[in-house]
Each structure stands twice: as structure tokens, then as C-alpha cells.
Amino acid sequence: MAKNFGKWLISGPPVLYLVVFFVIPTCIMVLASFRYAGEYGGLAPVLLHDASGAHLNLTLESYQEFFSDFIYSWLFIKTLIYALVTTFFCLLMAYPLALLIARSASKYRDLLVLLVILPFWSNFLIRIYAWMILLGPQSAFSAALNGFLGIFGVGPVRLLFTPFAVVLCLIYVQLPFMVLPLYANLEKHDPALLDAAQDLGANGWQRFWRVTFPLSLPGIYAGIALVFVPVLGIFAVPDILGGTRGIMIGNLIKQEFLEARDWPFGSALSIMLTIGAMIIVGGAALVAGRRGKGNV
Amino acid sequence: MSKKLLAVSGIAVYAFLYLPLVVVVAYSFNNSKLNAEWVGFTWHWYRVLLSDDTMLKAAGNSLLIALTASLASTVLGTMAGYALYRYKLKLLPVLVMAPLAIPEILVGVSLLIFFVAINLTLGLLSIMLSHIAFCVGFVAIVVRSRLSGMDESLPEAARDLGATPFQAFRLVTLPLIAPGIIAGALLAFTLSIDDFVITFFTAGVGASTLPLQIYSMIKIAVTPEVNAISTLLMLLTLFLIVVASRLSPDSIRGR
Numbered sequence: 059m060a061k062n063f064g065k066w067l068i069s070g071p072p073v074l075y076l077v078v079f080f081v082i083p084t085c086i087m088v089l090a091s092f093r094y095a096g097e098y099g100g101l102a103p104v105l106l107h108d109a110s111g112a113h114l115n116l117t118l119e120s121y122q123e124f125f126s127d128f129i130y131s132w133l134f135i136k137t138l139i140y141a142l143v144t145t146f147f148c149l150l151m152a153y154p155l156a157l158l159i160a161r162s163a164s165k166y167r168d169l170l171v172l173l174v175i176l177p178f179w180s181n182f183l184i185r186i187y188a189w190m191i192l193l194g195p196q197s198a199f200s201a202a203l204n205g206f207l208g209i210f211g212v213g214p215v216r217l218l219f220t221p222f223a224v225v226l227c228l229i230y231v232q233l234p235f236m237v238l239p240l241y242a243n244l245e246k247h248d249p250a251l252l253d254a255a256q257d258l259g260a261n262g263w264q265r266f267w268r269v270t271f272p273l274s275l276p277g278i279y280a281g282i283a284l285v286f287v288p289v290l291g292i293f294a295v296p297d298i299l300g301g302t303r304g305i306m307i308g309n310l311i312k313q314e315f316l317e318a319r320d321w322p323f324g325s326a327l328s329i330m331l332t333i334g335a336m337i338i339v340g341g342a343a344l345v346a347g348r349r350g351k352g353n354v
Numbered sequence: 355m356s357k358k359l360l361a362v363s364g365i366a367v368y369a370f371l372y373l374p375l376v377v378v379v380a381y382s383f384n385n386s387k388l389n390a391e392w393v394g395f396t397w398h399w400y401r402v403l404l405s406d407d408t409m410l411k412a413a414g415n416s417l418l419i420a421l422t423a424s425l426a427s428t429v430l431g432t433m434a435g436y437a438l439y440r441y442k443l444k445l446l447p448v449l450v451m452a453p454l455a456i457p458e459i460l461v462g463v464s465l466l467i468f469f470v471a472i473n474l475t476l477g478l479l480s481i482m483l484s485h486i487a488f489c490v491g492f493v494a495i496v497v498r499s500r501l502s503g504m505d506e507s508l509p510e511a512a513r514d515l516g517a518t519p520f521q522a523f524r525l526v527t528l529p530l531i532a533p534g535i536i537a538g539a540l541l542a543f544t545l546s547i548d549d550f551v552i553t554f555f556t557a558g559v560g561a562s563t564l565p566l567q568i569y570s571m572i573k574i575a576v577t578p579e580v581n582a583i584s585t586l587l588m589l590l591t592l593f594l595i596v597v598a599s600r601l602s603p604d605s606i607r608g609r
Contacts, residue, residue: 069437079487083468158364188374291457
């Protein structure tokens with residue numbers, strides 16, 4: 059009895075807080091996706107009162123709207139493509155870095171890891187803004203690139219406000235999420251395995267592709283999950299760097315809530331995004347789980 | 355992979371990580387209105403910043419929100435972390451982690467609908483309440499990891515010597531996990547002062563914070579004043595994170 063009392067006294071307040079400010083808002087959003095939009099933005103009442111009494115004022119209109127115009131599905135597909143490209147390049151860039159850290163002398167490792175984490179603790183907007191400067195038409199980077207292209211007679215290209223700028227910045231903000239799980243995995247590899255492979259006549263590439271790489275697959279899967287999912291909901295990067303061509307699903311959600319003020323449709327989009335992310339993560343976990351078992 | 359190739363590509367990736375931030379800091383001292391050519395050194399943009407009332411007001415709001423949110427979420431998060439460690443409640447881990455796992459934009463819009471539904475005027479209060487909601491989980495994780503590193507026989511010994519459960523907690527457990535709690539509080543403060551997405555949806559028109567102010571400056575007209583405030587904000591975060599990671603080395607490795 060006393061033990062249970064202590065248990066509820068300690069877990070009660072945080073549970074109550076998270077129920078009120080996380081669970082209930084989420085439920086309200088799910089309900090909102092089935093409601094009508096209010097006349098001046100916001101939401102129409104759930105209950106309508108007329109001569110025959112009160113009845114529910116709910117609809118599937120928002121979901122019908124989503125499937126009626128391919129433009130919305132296309133935006134989802136485009137967001138998925140951005141996330142895939144981002145994840146691929148993060149993996150490509152993170153792997154050598156993680157391997158380098160894992161193979162450095164152990165006294166330097168913590169410092170090298172800290173150097174990966176630090177930029178990611180600077181403000182998210184500042185990191186986006188930094189790319190706005192770097193890719194701007196007056197920047198040294200743009201000038202150098204266009205000077206180089208000019209040699210081949212290719213006209214000056216614009217970097218800012220393009221899908222290229224969006225994906226580049228997405229790679230930048232997500233990169234540490236790929237480095238850390240990869241490093242955590244690679245650090246645990248037993249160096250004796252590589253020595254054994256060498257003794258058996260494997261060259262450098264063979265040692266990498268047949269020993270290190272297969273062993274690092276769990277780290278790769280973890281990194282992919284950590285990079286891919288957050289990208290799906292990002293709106294600030296395309297909002298600042300993407301112009302009109304670079305927008306993603308997050309921008310549409312933001313627009314429905316703050317500019318178009320069609321909250322039911324915005325809620326429906328948010329729910330489709332959540333379901334999509336869950337399907338992808340669930341599917342990937344299944345594949346990874348099966349692969350993992352196969353390896354053991 | 356050959357050692358040289360590995361070192362070169364590793365250094366290139368470090369350069370990729372730091373170059374953009376170095377550029378922002380450098381241009382904050384550049385005596386030019388444009389973020390283009392290096393003209394000369396100046397403190398001008400920092401002086402502009404200090405006389406910008408909107409920016410100072412936003413900074414004040416950010417500090418107030420971060421202090422309140424980190425204080426409240428440290429109390430709630432410590433309780434949650436202790437409950438996670440001590441009691442096997444099935445749904446508690448899900449409840450604590452879920453706000454951290456789902457895309458931020460979803461937390462932001464659902465809180466927006468919620469505040470409007472309960473007729474709460476959007477402003478400082480709604481921002482604080484939202485920040486507490488996403489900080490609780492981070493504090494709980496840090497505190498829990500500190501607790502699981504603790505020698506469990508110490509509070510048990512206190513109990514054997516006649517301490518009440520509360521005394522054992524206050525006099526033995528609490529001092530042992532204090533560094534974890536302080537690290538959690540610093541983490542919450544940093545997350546709150548840096549948050550853009552959730553604040554963006556829950557701020558309404560009344561209140562602005564530093565990230566919101568930076569956002570509107572970037573969207574409307576970029577001046578090197580943004581570089582100056584970015585540099586100061588980076589210094590502050592850097593300081594807080596280094597202190598927090600000293601106190602609780604394992605906790606800062608990723609949000």
C-alpha cells in the first residue's frame with residue numbers, strides 16, 4: 059500500500075503533465091482531421107444543434123481532398139526522395155569519418171566525437187542561415203563554382219532557393235545522427251578480425267567489404283533510422299533555402315495551419331505523415347531484424 | 355580503406371561541419387552590409403544588436419521561457435527518470451520518449467490546436483507549457499542514466515540503518531544523482547532557448563523569442579546583425595553544453 063502510494067506520488071505528476079500536454083493534444087489533432095474548417099479559420103463545432111437535437115458534425119472531406127489531387131501525393135513522394143538522397147549522402151560522408159575516429163588512438167576519440175557533436179548543438183536556424191550565406195549569389199563559393207563552370211561555357215547557376223540547397227543543408231543538419239551510431243558500432247570491432255583476414259591473404263578492400271562493412275550493418279540501420287525519419291517533418295530548411303521548387307510536406311502543413319488556415323486538412327496531412335513514417339520505420343525494422351538474425 | 359584516404363576524407367567532413375559556422379562568426383565582425391567580401395574588422399554589428407529593442411525584448415523572453423521551462427521540466431523529468439528506473443510501468447517509457455521521437459512539427463501543430471481548443475491565448479505561457487512538454491523526456495533520460503550508474507546498495511544501506519524511504523532518497527540518492535539532474539537542467543535550458551519549430555506554432559502574434567526573431571530577420575532582410583546574434587547564441591549554447599557534458603558525459607551524445 060505504502061509502496062504503491064510512493065509510486066504514484068513520483069510518477070503521477072510527470073504522467074499527468076504529458077497526458078495533458080502531449081496525449082490529449084495528439085488526440086485532438088486526430089479528431090480535428092475529421093472536422094470541418096471554421097468559417098474564419100480554426101475548426102467548426104463538433105456538435106451541431108438543430109430541431110432534431112444534437113448530432114456529430116464530422117467528415118472524411120480532408121482525406122478525400124488529399125487523395126483527389128495527385129499534387130499532395132507527389133509532395134509526399136518528393137519529400138521521401140529528399141529524405142532518401144539525404145540519408146544516402148549522410149551515410150557516404152559519415153562512414154569514413156566514423157571509421158577514422160574508431161581507428162584513432164583511444165585518447166583522441168572522445169575529442170573527435172565531441173567535434174562532431176558541437177556544431178549540431180548550435181541553433182538549428184543558424185545552421186540553415188549559414189548555408190544561406192554560403193550559397194548566396196555573392197558568396198565566394200558561388201563565385202568559384204560559376205567561375206569553374208564558365209570555363210566549360212556553362213552559364214552561371216543559381217544555388218540558393220533550389221532543391222539542391224535544401225538537400226545539401228538537410229545533409230548538413232542530419233550528418234551527426236549518422237556518425238554517432240556508426241562510430242558506436244565500429245568502435246566495438248575487434249581489430250584481431252582484420253589481422254586474421256590479412257593473414258588469410260585479404261587485401262585492404264576485401265578486408266573492408268567482407269569484414270568491417272558486414273559487421274557495421276546494425277550501426278548503418280540505426281543511422282538510417284535516425285537520419286531518415288526527422289527529415290520527413292522538416293519545414294524550416296525548405297522554407298528558408300528552397301524557394302518555391304524546393305518545398306516539402308512540412309511546408310504544406312505549416313501553410314495549412316498558419317496561412318490557409320484549413321486546420322482539418324493540415325491535421326489530416328500530419329496524420330498521413332505520421333502513418334507514413336511509422337510504416338517506413340516498421341518495415342525497415344522488420345527487414346533489419348530478419349537480416350540481423352540471418353547474420354547471427 | 356587505406357589510411358591516407360580515410361584521414362583525408364575525415365578531415366574533409368570536419369571541414370564541411372565547421373566551415374558554415376566559421377563563416378557566420380567571421381561575417382559578424384565584417385565591416386560591410388553584405389555577407390560577401392571581407393572589408394575589415396568591426397564591432398559595429400554587436401553595437402547595433404545592443405541597441406535593437408525588439409531583439410533585446412526577444413532575448414528577455416527567451417531567457418524567461420528557458421528558465422521557467424528548465425526549472426519545471428527538471429522537477430518533472432527527475433520524477434519521471436526516477437519512476438523509469440525504480441518502477442516497471444509498461445507505458446511510462448512510451449509516454450516519456452514519444453514526444454522526442456515524432457517529428458517536431460507534429461508536436462507543434464497539435465499543441466496549437468490544443469491551446470486554441472482550451473481558449474488559452476497564445477503567448478509566453480503557451481510557449482512555456484510546450485517547452486516543458488518536450489524537455490521532460492530529455493531530463494528523464496539523463497537522470498535515469500545517472501541512476502543506473504549508481505550503486506544500489508547505498509540507499510539500501512541507509513534504509514537498513516533506519517532511514518525512512520524519503521530520508522534515504524534525500525540524503526543518499528539525491529546527492530549521488532545531483533550531477534545528472536544539473537546536466538538535465540542545462541540540457542533543458544539549451545533545448546528551450548534554441549527551439550524554433552514548436553515555438554513557431556505556439557507563440558501566436560504576441561510573443562517573440564530569439565529564434566523567432568532570427569527567423570523573421572532571415573526571411574525579410576538579412577543584415578550582419580543576424581551574424582552577431584547567432585555568434586552570441588552559439589557561444590552561450592557551447593558553454594552550456596560543455597558544462598553539461600562535464601557533469602554527465604554520456605548524456606549529451608545526441609538529443
